[in-house]
Amino acid sequence: MTAPHATMRIQFHAGFTFADMLPHLDHLRALGISHLYASPILKARAGSMHGYDMVDPAQVNPELGGEDALRALSEALRARGMGLIVDIVPNHMAVGGHENRWWLDVLANGRKSAFAGVFDIDWASPVPGLRGKVLVPFLGRPYGEALAAGEIRPTGGEAGSPIALRHFDHLFPLRPEDAEAVRCEGLAAYDPATPDGRGRLHALLERQHYRLAWWRAANDMINWRRFFDVSELAGLRVEDADVFKATHETLLRLYGEGVVDGFRVDHVDGLADPEAYCRRLRRRLAGLDPQRPPQAGTGRAYLVVEKILAPGEQLPRGWGTDGTSGYDFMNEVLLLLHARSGEASLDALWREISGDGRDFAAIEREARGELLERNFGASFEALCRAVALLLQADPAHRDHGMTSLRRALRGVLVCFRRYRTYEAGETGALDDAIARATADAHPADRDLTRLVGEILRDRDAPARRRRRAVLRKFRQLSVSLAAKAGEDTAFYRYGRILSRIDVGFDPGRLAAEDAFHETAKRRLATYPAALLATATHDHKRGEDLRARLAVLSEAPALWAGIVRSALADTEAGADGISRADRATLFQMIVGGWPLSEAPLSEVDRRGFADRLKTWQVKALREAKQHSSWESPDAAYEAAAAACIDRILDGASPAGAVLSATAQRIAPAGAVNGLAQCLLKLTAPGVPDIYQGCDLWDFSFVDPDNRRPVDWARRKASFAPGEPPARHLGAWRDGRVKQALIAAALAARASSPDVFATGRYDPLAAGGARQRHVLAFARSFRGRTAVTVVPRAVFAMLPDGGGLSFTDGAWDGTTVATGGPATAILRNVCDGRRFTGPSLDLGELFREFPVALLVNW
Template identity: 45%
Template sequence: MIPRSTYRLQLTRDFPFSAAQAIIPYLADLGFSHVYASPITTARKGSSHGYDVVDPTRINPELGGDEGFRQLAAALRARGMGIIIDIVPNHMGVAGGENPYWNDVLRLGPDSPYARWFDIDWRGPLILPILGATLPEVVASGDLRLQEGQLVLYGEQALPLRPGSTGGDLHDLLDRQHYRLVHWRTANDSLNWRRFFSINDLAGLRIEDPHVFEDTHRLYFDLFREGLIDGVRIDHVDGLTDPAGYCRTLRARFDAIRDGEDRAYIVVEKILAADEALPADWGVDGTSGYDFMRDATALLHDPAGEEPLKALWQSFDPAHVDPLAVVTQARRDMLSWQFDAQLGACVAAFEALVAAERPAAPAMEAINPAMLRRAIERLLWVFPVYRTYHDGRAAPASDTAARDKAWEDVQPHLPPGEANVARLVLDWLSGDKQGDPTLVAQAVRRFQQLSAPIAAKGVEDTAFYRYAPLLSANDVGSAPEQFSISIDTFHRRASERGGLFPHAMLASATHDHKRGEDVRARLAVLSAVPDLWREAVARWIDREPDLLVHPADRYQILQTLIGVWPHEAGRPLADDFSGRIAAWLEKSLREGRLRSSWEAPDSDYEGRAQLLVERLLAAEDFRADMSAFLERIAPAAMANTLAQTALKFCVPGVPDTYQGCEAMDFSLVDPDNRRAVDYVARQAKLLDDEGADGRKIGLVHRLSALRNSAPALFAHGSYRPIPATGLRAGHILAFERRHEGKRLVCAVALRLGLPIVERGGMPDEPWWGDTRLEGEDDLPPARMFARDPYFVNLYE
């Protein structure tokens, strides 16, 4: 069943199925057709997100178990609503001894029936990087000892023993296990199994194995067969060996249960590059919406502000001014620091290919492992998309542009005389170069499963903490080279999405976002008033000079403060405000890995940065100045919020609202964006159209009702841009949608930051001048946008 709109819930033991069930009347009143839930299968005890699944065959007892889920599903059905669940086919949680399948592999090694579940190189013992010191130090300190027939680490984690290996010297006992215990810091260089990104607690699954697929997906098919779920969202699809094959298999299995109008709704978590398209032949309904989130935010950015903001940033950090250069260096760092073992496995796979070719191709004699390593790592430095999709037999034509771009961009980085090696790698990725099918499939798989985490860790988890002219441009799914987009570009992408994936999710906030949707909407105003912002920064940037904090970090702190400052005039800072900023700052400094890191935190520097925040928040004049600045830009920020919301509910696709974001959301990066939601307060605002919260909830309510009144129009309606003409044509994005005699007209006012700040409200008729919508002469902008920056009307 295709949802009309979804509401994302983060389920935890503190917000289980019963809590979700309690807010169903509120969600129904708001007009949402479906709950979109975080993973419901059994995760590690106390998990705050559910993606560390330890048993995909059981519904999580901490959430309420099977009975609790059935009650939730029944309550939704009683309201005419449904549920979409998040599934995690790429990895499982393996920390803490809670995963029975992993434990069986540790006990029996490659003979375990579950050994095929995990992507392990069994040419040696399985490397377990779970020690806080070297093995001799851990043994000498008594932190690892034999107790009741099992190894106990740090008094809390039990490690199973190989059958028949109990008793005797501890060192000898350890030597006889199927695993080797090592210091956690050695994982990046020694790991012999695929993990999720650089997280040692999450082990990659071999979901391409039909038996593993069946074992780990049986529950989902049973739930769909019983009518308890309406579809799934696939987490990190790019981590799989063959995403296309997986999605097609999943679609076929769901369709075999129920097809037609009631077929399963399937979306994938997929980060698309700015001009990358999701393949249309996977059998899915689209992505989970990062591409819309990227485009909507870029649309709010005033292109005129890009250069002034870059110049301001350069004055604080001249070493990080070219976004593409920053990304390339971040990719290099991540590949070298965190993925050396995976890179080594990739190089070895291509070396096996080269060795197999040498008897028939003497030219291969000139290619050695060092050359292959240089070629592969340099291609990974510049690869323009998360990955390509060679399935072990051939590559789709859609991969061609990415490989061509990689070939073009890698040239400056290749050693003289070694371009042919990079070309050879790309030819194998393209399928143009043949070889032993098994070896080709292995090598291509290694490359494709490495390029995705390098892209993710290099861009969103590193570069976006090193390069920050405007933080609203730095979020999951954002394109570093894309500060803003034109109205025509937005129209083109919305039209293409509507043509190929009319039911794709449209997100404006997620459990992974770095800044809430209203933080981004507010920060986007700075692009319209860069001079006003520069003057404010000049007053604040050098405060507390005795605290030696890098200007770039000071600047990110100031942006973050203005982004999350209380949005209601005169409202005091909440008790947890300072702590939230402190948590964000710690993560920002450590993810950037310039002046601190997770691996080696610089407590002295972090302490100075935290003290700077504390002193700023304690200074009455700073608080007053910050509040005064916010008061000036608040109406423009609200205009951005409402315009973004209107677009999400009206363009082709299924609007998704992240928990609590029907009201104003000023959250920061996780875990801040996963805090408990005050639903009592939001329910009270549902009937109150005043104030920021009330205006946003009111808009969500009205647009949800509109979608529910004309579901076919929103599900199948055409999309046609309505051009604007006249003096302010560049400040209106408008379109119509038609279906079976119904017509929707939607127009939003854009990039009004400067005139709103200057006037204190929406621009009047003289400012708009002769601006009109083509064919809509009865809708002058000053009337459409008299109070709000959106106009939505349904014509029967």
């Protein structure tokens, strides 16, 4: 396999199609990108902005231009020596509405549908009225109310069109025999406006293979697997060979024909057996390699998976993949950039503000317990029933009742801090969860909790077949619970420092300055072609916003004073907005404040305020404390929006102090951002640049991070071949970052083996500031590249707003190069040359705050 040199992730949708990307390919190539990395390309719901709501796996999305436009994009990439990687979504597809013919066929024909096996449906549900049926929870109000209001109506019949029922945008087909009967009787006989018609309509619905229900009923009653708790996305049974073939046929054909070169697998942990899936996909891809056209190149397909790794967890080696999609690297860099010295002060400040003395793990456990009951009640009950059936078959364990069994399983799920377990996987994290759940349980429940733990550990090979259904339900439920309780709930309740709260992070860990080298060496040994990401379509905060907020860990006393001052200033007009919500908002204002020395214009102020308001609504609803998606509190949200307006109105003392703070820490944040960028470009792995992030990225959570890219600005600002140091004086415009990317990727391109498979050697620093630098060498057959980046340098920068260190800041600190004294190293960041066995950091960083030195 020829791994990508560097990728750029592009979000395609109707407003930005394959054809729209063509004029920008030369810019990507000049920047140093080798592969375009596309969001999902298969047919999705009309108007989809992301493509994860697929409705037809057999078609390339017509809204993106269809297959012809995809081929044109691929050919244009090939002509430039570039390739194409595609995001694929094997876990789920969109249902409801009227666009998914597989789903509609299941509704019409029930278990006899040719597509009944595609979806993970429990046809034997014990829920009254659901045996042999599918719950369809898409009504906007309770069923009886929707029926009485005439919101469910017969439709069709004109010019031979099929008879069906409609509820706004949702189409509900009828059993073939019922459709014919309604056609003969006429639609008027089922008019819900009359009592007789309404009664006949209800009787008709009762005969169908589905049961219509209010959307709120889904969490307690649903009898099919969803993507998390989203009823519009139904789980797919890709573990079945026929389902795999039907959902992957088009994608595999495109690979075999040389249109695409690899895949990123979305949400691999949601699958019944991720290892079996990845191995099957790898085999199918390998079987297609001989037929790929010569212009597509040689070697195997590039294959990475979206996998959230918990602390200490590693991607299993036997899956046949090239690694993860890079959230783990994003976490590793941020652990490096934060200062552990600020942890106690930041802890104390958050306790003071929130009134909550618990650590993040406790907050997450609470969220897990809440969501297990509120959002995953039906899935949890299905797991409990499966375990109960297993126990009932064993005379030694048949006396355990459902109530105590629920308590035992709940305890384990609440305490389990990873996404899931795997076939033949290590069980250390599960052992920890079982031990904690057992200790927390009532004494009468402890033996049962241990018994449940033994089942979930799956150590008894002879019993494995009997336990298969239990393990699958546990694993797929634990994945959904981890994501929704962690990333989508607890992450929004805990605000110690937002730069340590993002996808794949453990917010309870602030810093790990010494861990970066170890994880880099491990990646080189195990997955040297894994993606390295620092920004994604799913991030909570942009890469440079996080880099700026990390500076607060270096100055916790300064930040505490600012927060207390801003809280006091906003108290009078807070209208009940909690101190914790306001303090979190303050961080977003400081982190996202636009990079301009001049005061914001009215247009910019309004734009910034609107973005903050959109973020705030999502943050409040995800936290589920003062508002939620299910029950929005309009008054609280309006008060929060008004608070933003008051802070940013230009006359607010809180606004003034927050904007001044943003300006004060912005230079150190920019140095962090450049360090983060260079680490991604030179550490083991394949650097991935999210669209638009070749300039500064201060985006918020989606939809903010999916805004249109200003390509004209990026192309106009780019000066190929110019050293990054030339743009240091005007660092706020972002060209300095763009130039660093181009320079580092040019170095990679000139000696690809150095960065793809070359050795990774940590370099020792000595002197007063040795804890403020990280350095390593990459080497291959006599060629060496040395990366040197500073960390925690807020106190080492001048007050004037520049990125050059103060005189004497490095106080004689040096880094050993590990090479001979006569070796000449050229710094690609400023063009200067250095010799000798060590580098004086004061001199090295004199013209640019990060360094990449090469000996060629």
